[in-house]
Amino acid sequence: MENTINFGIDLGTTNSAIAKFIKGEVIIFSNPQDYGRNTLPSVVSYKKDKIIVGNKAKEFLEKDPKSVVGVFKRKMGTAESFKIKSINESKTPIELSAQVLKELKTFVNTGDNLDAVVITIPASFDTIQSNATKEAGIQAGFKQVVLLQEPIAASLAYANMKKEREMNDGQWLVYDLGGGTFDVALIQIKHGEMKVLDHEGDNFLGGADFDQMIVEKFVIPKISEEYNFINLEDEMKSASGKLNAKYYVLLRRAEEAKIILSSKTSAEIVVDGFEDEDGNEVDMEITITRSEFNELIKSNIDGTIEMIKQILTRNSLKPSDLQFNLMVGGSTYIPYVRSRVEEVLQIPVNCEIDPTTAVAVGAAYYAATKPKEIGKGTGVKPTTAISIKTSYNKASKEKDELFSARVTGKTEGLSYRITRQDGGFDSGLKKLTERISEDLPLVDGAFNFFSFVVYDSQNNIVETDIEPIGINSGFGISGQPIPEDICLEVDDYDNPGKTRLKPIFFKNSILPLRSQAISFPLNKGLIEGNDDDFIYINVLEGSHLALPEANKVIGFMKIRGTQIKRDIAKGSDIEITISISESRDIIISVYLNMADQEFKQTFNPKERHTPVEFLKEQVEELSEKLDLEIEEASEKEDFETASALSKLKKEMESVSEETESLTSDDVTDKRYQLEDKKRKIAQEIDSATKNKRIQQVKAHYFETKDECEKMLDENGNDHERKTFNDIVAQESAFFSTNSPLKIQEKSDELYSIISRIRWRTPEFLVGIFKWCRDNQTRMNDQAQAKSLVDAGVFAIESRNWERLAEINSGLLNLLPRGAEKEATTRIGFGL
Template sequence: MDSTINFGIDLGTTNSAIAKFVKGEVIVFTNPQDYGRSTLPSVVSYKKDKITVGSKAKEFLEKDPKSVVGVFKRKMGTTESFKIKAINESRTPVELSAQVLKELKTFVNTGESIESVVLTIPASFDLIQSNATKEAGYQAGFKQVVLLQEPIAASLAYANMKKSSEMSDGQWLVYDLGGGTFDVALIKIKDGEMKVVDHEGDNFLGGADFDTMLVEKFLIPKLNEKYTFNNLEDDLKSASGKHNAKYYILLRRAEEAKILLSAKSAAEVVIDGFEDDQGNEVDLEITITRSEFNEMIRASVDGTIEMIKEILTRHSLRSIDLQYILMVGGSTYIPYVRQRVEEILQVPANCEIDPTTAVAVGAAYYAATKQREVSKEDKPKKQSAISIKASYNKASKEKDELFAARITGNTDELFYKIVRQDGGFDSGLKKLSTRINEDLPLVDNSYNFFTLTVYDSQNNVIETDMEAIGINSGFGISGQPLPEDICIEVDDYDNPGLTRLLLVFQRNTVLPTKRTLPFPLNKTILKGSDDEVIRINVLQGSHMSLPEANKSLGYITIIGKQLKRDVSKGSDIEITVTLSESQDLTVSAYLNMADQEFKETFNPKERHTPIDLLKEQVIDLSEKLDEEIDQASESEDYETAGTLNKLKLELDNVSDATESLTIDDVTDKRYQLEDKKRKIAQEIDSATKHKRIKKVKDHYFETKDECEKLLDESGNDHERKTFNDIVGQEQAFFATNSPIKIQEKSDELSSIVHKINWRTPEFLTGIFNWLRNDQPKMNNQVQSKSLIDAGKFAIESQNWDRLKEINFGLIDLLPKDSKQQLSTKIGFGI
């Protein structure tokens, strides 16, 4: 039994493939139902008595289009489902993907039962989409699913195809334009190690969009010219539209024309089999030329090139700094795509690998370096006299790799030998002990296999449970990058009632990763209470944005009745966030005072995007944008007003497109529009950032002056050192132009002010007197009277520590509006 996974699957939008690593090489399995083809169309059809996947399923489109589903990867991680006419039931993208994965299992003709697999995902897939993909793998019967980003897979396929001498240090791009998604990744090789430096992508851009363009911009207008329809586009795209079944047939015929145009200068599309609104039989043959098609997709291809320019700008690179652009994905077969990328960037397009199978091949190479998780049921029941537990790196660029092993069993009069498969290394016969260590020499740029054999004193082989030792000295990858920031939502003390984002992990952080953040609690939580709550919201998206511009991944909610004891305001809560290489997110919150930990693994698999909610969000964002434009105009900030007005035009287009959506729209337009809305929200945030920077800078200097004055009067050495350290960093954090970074430093200064104030007699007495005046509003009159009496005594006896405790007790008895008033009065949160 192999100790590594070895199987890799490219779960594609339009086509999927499966490959296996075998003794240093990767084989791509061929489709047993479609001789000579190495891919499986990601299409599923249903009949009452059977499910069909692949080319045969596509053929049923003509007969029963409402029982056939394709391009469902685009809706992975959404609440969308597909109504299947033949069975009168719905199927989710996860369930449909599982059917494709099950069919791919039948490609494996070796009789193996595959229980562990590497599945590929677009680099821009967020955590929700990633979890949905893993769920599809589990539904298909895999017990272990490891995710790998597609540009990394393509890079591994290419690097392992080339010889080490041909892969010099340098940087290049992977341009992956598939059937439904686009990714571009900047890859760097240095000292034999390959690393993903940065990436951009669009989960709603690919060959399927080119098919849709052909239907919407070419076929529908031609039909409207020749025949009479009241609203043909809605009748095609709406689930309840009378021509909806024909929509899928048109998409398939558009796809056939698109493929033909890669080889010929023109293609014909035949449209027939239905009537127009006046009962005329539709029978039309439409010719589209390659030049017309190229012009149609030009804006989309140029959009991919803009993403490349964004990456180059971020890293201060020019096109000439790139060695080449590796072309991957079925849509890079389109000649115009390759020509346009080369024409604008002046970088050669590298088409050396098969764009349709490269991702599966790279996934298999990666699978050969990942340990297979063996369940108790899988473990061999046969017990050997000698058990060997080995430890070594599965991938290494070192000349020698350390092999270590622990031996269980009677080793008396036993010996061992390690031999490399090619005969280039033989350790010789050595005495076996409970622990062994051996430096294994590696052949560069290849997979090295060694066997460890145990002998008795007569050189008879002793049976052990040791498997072959496999070490890849070819190119590996130094972890996968995080596609977007991971943040938590925290209170914004300068804007009561609002929140801001605190960065936990920045995009492109190499996974796996872990971080612990300590926070003081901003309120007291009483044991047994139902209404006092600590809520930790984890989001994915830019930490520079407003919380509503990002995607919520989940909450940890802690209420009083879960606590073993009361926890006081100011006591510490430690939040630990862990993210695995396959984007499994675990968040734990530890309350020091209660000595309790609350832990949650977030596996959200669905993204909720109701059309009516999307319309409301677009309206709200439009109103906010109008306010920002008015403010910029009033302050004569015409540059910002101009930028915002351009965004207003973009948002108006999104608004118009959103309003035109029918409630039962069957396309994935809503998700594209939601992405556009979110990006516009981020751009509005970016355009008005200077206003927020000025505000937070003014606040920083006000807090700094207050802090400096208090330090002179009542500060200690530790507080002075902290203050000087912060002030010494001013140039650096102002240079970031990040309102959040500057706000964080203001918060640190506020913390010093907070500590000094809460031990200063004048401040404590002033707060106590304010609270005495507010005593009639307090929730518990008996308790508040008792605390006020104790406070008077504490002032008389100058017991300031006791007065501090009493003040906190009284604050907890205040209604929320009075607490907010007090917070504003003292200048920071309570």
């Protein structure tokens, strides 16, 4: 009867787990190869004739480290692969993750066919990392993979564990510190529904880092004090180092010591099995105390606290506004993590759920609300006389859940009946109509199954296509937020030759998302049939306040002259629509007005895809930008900025040289490495010049403000004066954001007031008309243009300024997009 996914997997950096939702409860499957353990170490070992996953693989890590891989989740979404010595092959993070997922399937002892699953990801995973995780699920044999952010999963586990009377409306934090990643999310419950309001994270912080710190900052220095080694750390950490295998032995022993320190004040780390440079056998027992360990990780934990403070500041919250801080992830077993976070923030920590399995449990609860879609749209769907489309919440804390349905087919003489599986509800026979609405009573804390049966006049069952109805009387989630802004790269008309970011969706917008059609004028024309003519539509992920070069490219569309049906003029409109699915597939639709053509493309990249020609173009532009910024800073005697930028010059030159040497069909990972370097340089340029951009937009704001005030005194009305005063009253607030975009927005609002006043001013209207008349040959309808010009001459002679304003608007509409700004600038009214 069940038609929901029900299975949830926590695909962790160091450990993974699988759980299933069964009739209102979640069971966590045990590891059949490690009795009593509910998790699987995310480690994969390769032999010539077999693949081993889990604890046994960890043991081989010490014997044959070049044939064993762990902590590969951190490399998801990159082009990096891991060379496996024993099989002389390379394996990608996706392939390694797929092996972990396959092994988790063996945990399931219920006889289920695992064809659909919910897999969790860190909330800070970007689009490409998310798609890589989904691809790992497909490679593991799942036909349907739904992604869920880990803090949401943890919240679902907690909320569904509690009784309804214990879960009041309010807000809390989820502090998720696992083996390799960190997330913190602000969660809100309102009217029985959970929502993620904000989050921060670090995909390179977790328990594995603490193990490395114990070895590198504590154990190796202790060994070096007692024995003679040259570059001991390099010999251990380098893949070609003679002591590389011993490094993994020490990591495992450091992890064991870390676990002991959660319950005891000290732990021993045995170091043996190798010789120093003088041939002396190394044999030590190094004692590490809890306070020494705490000091090692203090800066990392304080870094997580700073992220929490950022969330509180952004959301104007005090610690007292939050109910608790829910601790999730194996590394929150560390007493110092709990005590330090609570001490600094003064928010009570909540340790009521098992931090190692909570995410898998929450994923299973979520899976119970997601319908299986396997097979939909394939094969021939059986036809029935009656078709029923239903609508209801799959998870609800209400006592009664509204169920509605739309019926198509001949309903005359038919009736329906809805019953709950436990016999506790029976709607009785009711007349079947095109629209049905029922309040279905729910058993609290259970999974409620209902059957919907259609009968004819003799009470014979009529076959329909209705899916089984299942409602979990537990907490649901209103949706998943995106971790970063999604932007388009567009031309910056205030700075010819440069581009800027146009935000389409802002960070924390709830998936799925669909934008309105956004129109832009083309900055270049396209000639039909010319393969050398093309335009890029570039979609990026990252702060919309940054330089385009500083953000991550997640997809782009290239439209060539060979794809269009007619020539496209420069300045003609292009309309772009973007949608993002819950599992982060991005669909972009581009409509070229002049050609009446639409182009569509779906982006679900599993690794960053960077065409060499596109990368070369970006690197060249960034290099020119850097040179101009250095020159400008030097001319203004801003030696601090000039010095910071000059330090980047050598690095930029190296990137330029390496990029130029790439061939267009380069098959190595070099392009991805160079794209990363380019992005980091752009971020540093952005950071070094931010003050300059803020000063520029502030100067522009005050210039616009003065012009607006002058025009208000001459021709403004009361409504315009009030709008002006409201903007000025907010100055301290938007200046304090230090956001160039926010300040520019206020300048634009003032400019709107100026524009409205100008369009009532005879001098301005006559000037616009004369400019339009001089540019009449650029207009796309010459007959209409001539008619409007004749009417404009008459309007000026009769001093009918209202009519002249209408005529000017008509003339500007016949010109390429952006002509109004061009007109006002050319005739001396632009700012």
